[in-house]
Structures are given as C-alpha cells and as structure tokens.
Amino acid sequence: MKYKKYALEELVNIKYGKNQKKVQAEDGNVPIYGTGGIMGFAKEYLYDKPSVLIGRKGTISKVKYVDHPFWTVDTLFYTEVNDEVVIPKYLYYLMSLIDLGQYNEGTTIPSLRTETLYRLEFEIPSIKEQEIILSLIKPIEDKIKLNNGINDNLAA
Numbered sequence: 001m002k003y004k005k006y007a008l009e010e011l012v013n014i015k016y017g018k019n020q021k022k023v024q025a026e027d028g029n030v031p032i033y034g035t036g037g038i039m040g041f042a043k044e045y046l047y048d049k050p051s052v053l054i055g056r057k058g059t060i061s062k063v064k065y066v067d068h069p070f071w072t073v074d075t076l077f078y079t080e081v082n083d084e085v086v087i088p089k090y091l092y093y094l095m096s097l098i099d100l101g102q103y104n105e106g107t108t109i110p111s112l113r114t115e116t117l118y119r120l121e122f123e124i125p126s127i128k129e130q131e132i133i134l135s136l137i138k139p140i141e142d143k144i145k146l147n148n149g150i151n152d153n154l155a156a
Helices: 090-097 114-117 125-155
Strands: 005-007 012-016 030-034 035-041 051-055 064-066 076-081 121-124
Touching: 005 030, 012 114, 030 064, 051 090, 064 090, 090 125
Parallel strands: none
Antiparallel strands: 005 121, 012 076, 030 035, 051 064, 051 076
16 A cells, blocks of 8 residues: 655654753653653653654664653754654654664764754555554553563562
8 A cells, every 4th residue: 555755854843852950850750861761850841742752862773752741851852743644653663663773974973963864754644544553553562561560570
C-alpha cells in the first residue's frame, strides 16, 4: 500500500533543549531528560505535549517518546508534532526504526543537525490507520511494561 511521503520538517518543529541549572530542583516532579535518560527533576516544564526526543550530541541513535510535561537539556532535541498528519507515538515508532547514527556529523562526539533531520522522509498512513496500528502495538507495550516491573521487583 502506498502512503503519502513527508519530509520530517513537514511533520515536526524541532526545538533545542535548554540548560537545566536554573530549573533543577530536588523537590521538582518534571523530569529533565538528557541523551542518556532522566538527569533530574524541575518544577517547571519546557514543553507539555507528546513529543519525540532526539539526541543532538552524544547518544544520537535512540529516540524517546514522552507524553507528559518535561524539560530537555541542550544535548537533546524535542519535537512539536503536527498531529493533524501524524500521531506522536506513531512517529516515535517510525523514527525508532532508523539508525540515526548513520547521519552522525560530529568528528569526536556523535552529533545531529536539524537540517539533516528535517530531510528524513517517511511514508505516513491516515490518522485512522495510525490509530489501528497503535492499537495493535499497545497490548505488546503493556506486556513489556508488566514484565519489566516483575523483573525490577525480582531484582529488588
């Protein structure tokens, strides 16, 4: 089946993270993400809608999906997703299939530029079809989450 092809720049607005030093708080509840995961917590957020997080410097090969308010540091891009065309979680799965490491533009530290990311192309089905696909993936995600919880409990 053929779907309409979109450049990433038609699907998202890529935004830069910011330094977390001024917002980081021990009693914060907003996660601060870096390329390696959660680095701490803040009391305010940088963005509060579902987003695909993309490494800018360092760990660039793994994207993350968040659907809660968050802060990202300056080594991590976040995306404002055009949800009239693509469901953020669907885009996350599409981007998870790409080896972003092949687009590395750094010499010593792996790096990605927005210009390079914006040129990536994706075939996107209708929103209805995306919803159906995501509904098939959800039970698998739930099972993985349950198994990870069991493993964590056993390790403790």
